[in-house]
Amino acid sequence: MLKSTGRILLGAVFAGGLMVPHAFAETSLNALFMAQAAYSEADVRAMTEAFTKANPDIKVNLEFVPYEGLHDKTVLAQGSGGGYDVVLFDVIWPAEYATNNVLVDITDKITDEMKSGVLPGAWTTVEYDGKRYGMPWILDTKYLFYNKEILEKAGIKNPPKTWEELSEQAKTIKDKGLLASPIAWSWAQAEAAICDYTTLVSAYGGSFLKDGKPAFQTDGGLEALQYMVDSYKSGLTNPNSKEFLEEDVRKVFENGDAAFALNWTYMYNMANDPKDSKVAGKVGVVPAPGVAGKSEVSAVNGSMGLGVTTASKHPDEAWKYIVYMTSQATQNQYAKLSLPIWASSYDDPAVTKGQEELIAAAKLGLAAMYPRPTTPKYQELSVALQQAIQEALLGQATPEDALKTAAENSGL
Missing domain, CATH: 3.40.190.10 (Periplasmic binding protein-like II)
Structure with missing residues (x-):
């Protein structure tokens, strides 16, 4: 059962051959993203629109801040008892966020397909102390x-x-x-x-x-x-x-x-x-x-992940949104601004065409990614x-x- 945010939408169902109005609750999510580098704001909006089209019972409110404001916005919102359901986070923050209970541990939600399909180096973006606190989204160096x-x-x-x-x-x-x-x-x-x-x-x-x-x-x-x-x-x-x-x-x-x-x-x-x-x-x-x-x-390692905050009242819907945003289909479609986290994408001509030189550099660079210090x-x-x-x-x-x-x- 979806938790209602107080908004009721009218849909329609067939009953005995007649169209009967049908009310369903719409879940509203708040998501915090970065207003620079990697995916553009327009791209994130387009991805989100495609998600809400496929999931009309979920609305996503997007907020964009410069990278420099991302960490503090996330932490301050937690302290005020809410705010964001989904947040973009840098590879350097899982230790602090895990220690201070900012992000939900989603280790048990990672499917076998995700485990085998995502590049091993990408997982380090969302890990701390053997647990995973989101999905890698921007794979970058x-x-x-x-x-x-x-x-x-x-x-x-x-x-x-x-x-x-x-x-x-x-x-x-x-x-x-x-x-x-x-x-x-x-x-x-x-x-x-x-x-x-x-x-x-x-x-x-x-x-x-x-x-x-x-x-x-x-x-x-x-x-x-x-x-x-x-x-x-x-x-x-x-x-x-x-x-x-x-x-x-x-x-x-x-x-x-x-x-x-x-x-x-x-x-x-x-x-x-x-x-x-x-x-x-x-x-x-x-x-x-x-x-x-x-x-x-x-x-x-300049990668970033998407995580569900512990303050979210809609963690299941928030996770569904993250799975869509980090999916291979979505990432391949927008591979001109950020390279996919999925290993097999690098053999896809649709991803590599026109950026062969970058892909060649990425194969060496991504394999050599060095972490900034992991500490709370x-x-x-x-x-x-x-x-x-x-x-x-x-x-x-x-x-x-x-x-x-x-x-x-x-x-x-």
Whole structure:
């Protein structure tokens, strides 16, 4: 029996050959999504419309907020005793959400088809302590995008395979007067910077935590920040990168003002759209580079999941909506902005056509995805690291001192 939200709709049933009015309750769900990257707002609305058409007894109210507001909106709504039935959550939040009872444990709702069909790496997006708190929805990592035309003009035949090569190629482009600062990053004091930093930590073979304690202030963690600072101080990196989020990086790259940019999957098809981009048809993409002797490629796990909140009064309907949104049919239909979580989708010409280069990069990048630290205190740790990155870039502290302070302020 559906729980009523007080709204009655009139339908009709046949009784003895006559049309007889029939009342049924309509369930109303509130869903919180992100207003940037991956699926566009229009796409989420279109998917939802298709769901409600197939399920006329369920209405879904959509709310979109920037990524930066997603976590706090979710947590504050829980505290007020309701609000959202379905929420989009980042891979870094299940530990906190599970510990604080924000999301429903749906481990027993995962079907055999889901278990065998979804890519193994995708499941890590929604897992904590052996349980699953939703379905993976956006499978994502950051790739190295490059402007083929600029590389060609600089006499560079192949994109870089190591971060050192990236610096060398950027220097060649700068020295030839093609671009003053060839690399664009998302290094604003926000989660975006942590994603770029994590990519480099993975390349250098670093660790965030050892035995629950900070370990990023030495070895690969320190080398990663040192690379960022060197790239910034050398002028190879766009000086505005310290204020850029991913959308800023996309705009700079699409304007032809960057030879290299680290960004999420969604930029590939947007940068190749001649309506909005000056570099359409010139966009190259490869996995983020590695470090000689340490890694072939590097990648951060930037995936996101959809979960049912513990405050939801309609958990069954909320789960039904999530199953639809994450289904292979829905994901394949919208694969130009976010690659599917389903393994067999990558053999489907409808998914791969026109983005073969991206799929080739994804096969390597998605397999190498490195997690940001799994801890219920992730928010404090992230803020401490964001501050450390800014201080080091601005020369207010050495990378060593900045990371040492971050370790002390991490709450761990």
